[in-house]
Structure formats: structure tokens, C-alpha cells
Amino acid sequence: MSDLGSEEIEEEAENDLGEYEGERNEAGERHGQGKARLPNGDTYEGQYANGRRSGQGLYRFKNGARYIGEYFDNKKHGKGIFYYPDGSRYDGEWVEDQRHGNGIYYYVNGDTYDGEWFNHYRHGQGKYLYALTGSKYVGTWANGQQEGAAELIHLNHRYQGKFVNKNPLGAGKYIFDLGCEQHGEYIHEEKPEEEEEEEVMAPSIPKWKASKITALTLWAPEEPPPPPPAVEVAIVEEPTPPADDTATEVPSETTEQPAEAAEPTEETSPPKEAEEEDETAKEEQAAVIAEEKEEELEAQD
Structure with missing residues (x-):
């Protein structure tokens, strides 16, 4: 779909039924920013150069389509978006009213x-x-x-x-x-x-x-x-040293305990010998007393 020629008919017609509001050059041509209503019912608002659409502009077609983008010499040229009446649209590059270059087309x-x-x-x-x-x-x-x-x-x-x-x-x-x-x-x-x-x-x-x-x-x-072997070795070796230390410490404690228990038995033997000496001394004293009593009885007789 193209708007080519719509405005040319307006400009060349003897009975100009279109309308224009905007800037003009010294020759009276549309030049600069302006608005136009074309004889066929289309409208354009944008830039002109020497009487022709050139630069950025918005063109509305009477069938509902519209183009927003760049113009050159009355043709879509450069980058622009065209909205079609069926709801599809093209967003991309144009060359002389043709989709040309890179662009995206969105279908209905x-x-x-x-x-x-x-x-x-x-x-x-x-x-x-x-x-x-x-x-x-x-x-x-x-x-x-x-x-x-x-x-x-x-x-x-x-x-x-x-x-x-x-x-x-x-x-x-x-x-x-x-x-x-x-x-x-x-x-x-x-x-x-x-x-x-x-x-x-x-x-x-x-x-x-x-x-x-x-x-x-x-x-x-x-x-x-797989995980590196160094990590596996470290995991295995870390718990083993405590197990070995405890194994060596436990027997040493058990062997020391009987030695400590034997010490009291050696200390208790001297008191028993002292008791026996006391008993013999008492017996000797009793014998001496008995002899003295016998001597006293003999003296009385």
C-alpha cells in the first residue's frame, strides 16, 4: 500500500480542494513543518522540503492505515512503521515506498x-x-x-x-x-x-x-x-588420630589404678605389728605382777 501521488494530484489540480497549514519557502512551496488534507481524504502532518514530503511525518489513509516515519521526495524512505488496515504492521527500513533493508513484520x-x-x-x-x-x-x-x-x-x-x-x-x-x-x-x-x-x-x-x-x-x-582424591583422604584421616590416642590412654590408666590401690595395703601392715608387740608387753607385765604377788604371799607365810 502506498500514498505515492496523493499529494501530487492536490498540487497540480487547478481547483485545489485540499487544505494546507504550515510553513512555505520564498517560492510559495510547502517547506518546513505543516499539515495537509489531501483531496482523496488522506491527511499528512510532518515536514516538507520544496513542496514535497521530506523528513519525519505522519500519513493517515482514509481506509484506516497509517505510516509514521521518514520521507524523501514524497516517498517512504528511511525508518518507519506502517500500520495496515487488517491489523498487521511493519517496523523497519524503507526505500522508495518499498520495504527494503532490515525490518520486522507482525502478522494478524x-x-x-x-x-x-x-x-x-x-x-x-x-x-x-x-x-x-x-x-x-x-x-x-x-x-x-x-x-x-x-x-x-x-x-x-x-x-x-x-x-x-x-x-x-x-x-x-x-x-x-x-x-x-x-x-x-x-x-x-x-x-x-x-x-x-x-x-x-x-x-x-x-x-x-x-x-x-x-x-x-x-x-x-x-x-x-568426581571429587578430588585429596578431599576424600582428608575426610578419612581426620577422625583416625583421636581414635588412636584414646586407645593408648585407656590401658595406661588401668595399669596405674592397681598400683594406687596397692599402696594402702603396705601402709596398714605396721599397725598390726605394733599391736602384737603391745600384747607381748602386757603379758610380760602380767607375769611380773604375778611373780610379785607370789613373793608377797610367801613373805606373809
């Missing part, structure tokens, strides 16, 4: 394309996101179609190969998140001659032919390494 169904454009078509490197499935095409485009080497990424697997006219064709492989790869190719099946007319009506869809599956590998790059 939620899909998005982010990449290169050439003369209004997706062309070059780009990414297309399918909103319904979450799948994503990352690769090359040609004249609006998926063409060349690309990767089609799905939820739990992806396909790498070449595309021709939106469809995969030739050698490629599927890579699954489980860690395996399936190699093969997409081929066009040949149909009987009586179905040639139907092929023209409905293009054939390439069929996948698997050739091999690579060995399973873990998705992670490598397993975590």
Missing part, C-alpha cells in the same frame, strides 16, 4: 518475520516464528519464499537442510533433544502419468526418507567430574 495471526527485505519481499537472512505451534524457521529467503540452507526448530526437535519453494528438499537431518540424530533426505515421489494433471493442481509434498541414526549421546556436554 501472531506470526512474525524478523530479517532482510528486498523490494517489498522477504529476501536474504531471516527468522519466521509460527505463533500457533511455536516453531521457528531460521535461514535464507528468496522473493518471499523459504529458499536455501535453513534450520526449522520445533518444540523438542529440529531439522537442518535445504529448502526449495517453502519445502525441504534433498539431504538433511533431524536432531532430537533426546540426543540422537536421524539422517536422510527429502525426495519428490513420482506419480503415475494419469495423475500428472492432478500434480499441476496440487503440488506434491516432499517425502522424508531416513538413511541412518547416529549413536545416542547425552544432551549435556559432559558429566560432572
